[in-house]
Amino acid sequence: MTVAHGATGRALRQLADAERQAIHHTDRVKDLALWRAAAFRLLRDLDQDTTDLHLLGQGNNVVFRVGAPNGPLVLRLHRPGVRPREVTEAELRFQAALSRRAAVRMPTPMMQAHGGYTVKTIVQGTGPVHADLSSWCPGEVRRPGSGLTLDDARRAGAALARIHQFSETYPAEPRWPVWNADTLFTAASPYEPGDLSRVFLPEQRAVLNFVEQRTREVLRTLPRRPDTFGVIHADFILGNLLFADDEVTVLDFDDCGLGWFVYDLCPLLGNLADQPDFAAWKQAVFSGYASIRALPDGALDKAVLQVLMAARHAAQCLWGAGLVGRGAEFDVGRHTAWRFEAIRRLLGSEAPFLS
Missing domain, CATH: 3.30.200.20 (Phosphorylase Kinase; domain 1)
Known part of the structure; x- marks a missing residue:
């Protein structure tokens, strides 16, 4: 019964x-x-x-x-x-x-x-x-294993470098967000995540707090000069790049604001980080970038890149929380789970509790 x-x-x-x-x-x-x-x-x-x-x-x-x-x-x-x-x-x-x-x-x-x-x-x-x-711009989104080549990665790096080169002399807009630890991790985020305890469990908040702390430490070490800090795309991912022949088109400047150029490299690197030959992909992105302008401070520091890639993943959890808060149809639990898995791969050796 x-x-x-x-x-x-x-x-x-x-x-x-x-x-x-x-x-x-x-x-x-x-x-x-x-x-x-x-x-x-x-x-x-x-x-x-x-x-x-x-x-x-x-x-x-x-x-x-x-x-x-x-x-x-x-x-x-x-x-x-x-x-x-x-x-x-x-x-x-x-x-x-x-x-x-x-x-x-x-x-x-x-x-x-x-x-x-x-x-x-x-x-x-x-x-x-x-x-x-x-x-309208023609082209296709490419990813490792589905059409993306090292030459594509080089072209992507060069495109981002041109954006940064241009932004060195572009006047700042007063209403733009400044992408720092506050806007990436707290309720002050432009993503408007609201009360974080509403979406994230205490153990998840602990992970986000750890990434926030490490990000603050890293950003304090980075200089804030015109050649290192300026207008960034802030969402430079494979999903926002269209490839056609030997050209790349950059889409979706919704999140552009002021920030460190090295951080702007990290969404794209994060897309490639789980590849067995990540070193080759990173080198391709960097060589394309360096063909236009010098790599930004911090780009050759593995620890800096790992923290800022983790910061991107953590910030996207707040983006998901903002969508849910506005009533969007979005599986924030599933999204958060895979973002946290990426954070563990990047920073697990620094903090055993992440594992």
Whole structure:
């Protein structure tokens, strides 16, 4: 009898879960339909009338590929409360200047009639949002084992170096985040993770606190000069690089701000760190970078790189917490688990409790 009741209870819980998922899926479909309707209205207002709209992603913003009359475009609709319009304008000003003057391939932001890059629109059920349009860039994401070559890694390193070279003389925008230990690890993060105890268990907080402490120690040793600290991409990963023939296109400057150039190398290196021949991949990235400008301080220090790669993984846990706090559909538990596994591989020898 106990088994029967237990089985019935499990069945009822599974049914309830399935119903909740079905309701959530229906809500998301309705929500997306409202964002699509807003996109179509906005495109008509901008003389880009089309019926060809393909969803590319939805997280902190809702992104569509637009089959526009004069060629494909990318439309971003920014969810309210994620970041101010002024910060998006700063991102797009930097991106436009970079694409004009630094030989870096990237989507080109479209300036609007009022002289800025963003426009306002209304999403039913959400309210006012801001949006921007940029050019479409062809290419494919490549990873080790699925098309990525050492030459690709060299090209990626060179592209990042060009961004850093340009940023040495680019004036800082007042609303940009400064990527330091506070913005990477605390509630002050632009990711707006909220109360960290709401998402992370005490033992997980201990890991994050350890990485934060080591990151503070490392960043205190790094000089803050124009050749070491400036505008960084802050999300330079394989998923934001498109490869086509012998060219690489850099996407997604959403997180750009001020920070140490050596930290900006670490998201890409983190993508490659679990490869058996990581040394060869790192050398390829570094040789491409060094073909444009000198490697930043700390890049040749293994301990510095390991800590900053771990910092990137830890900071992305806060990014996930921010998504959950805004009601996004995101498996923060699974995401945190694999990020912590990467942290253990990088720093396990420093702190036995990580193992």
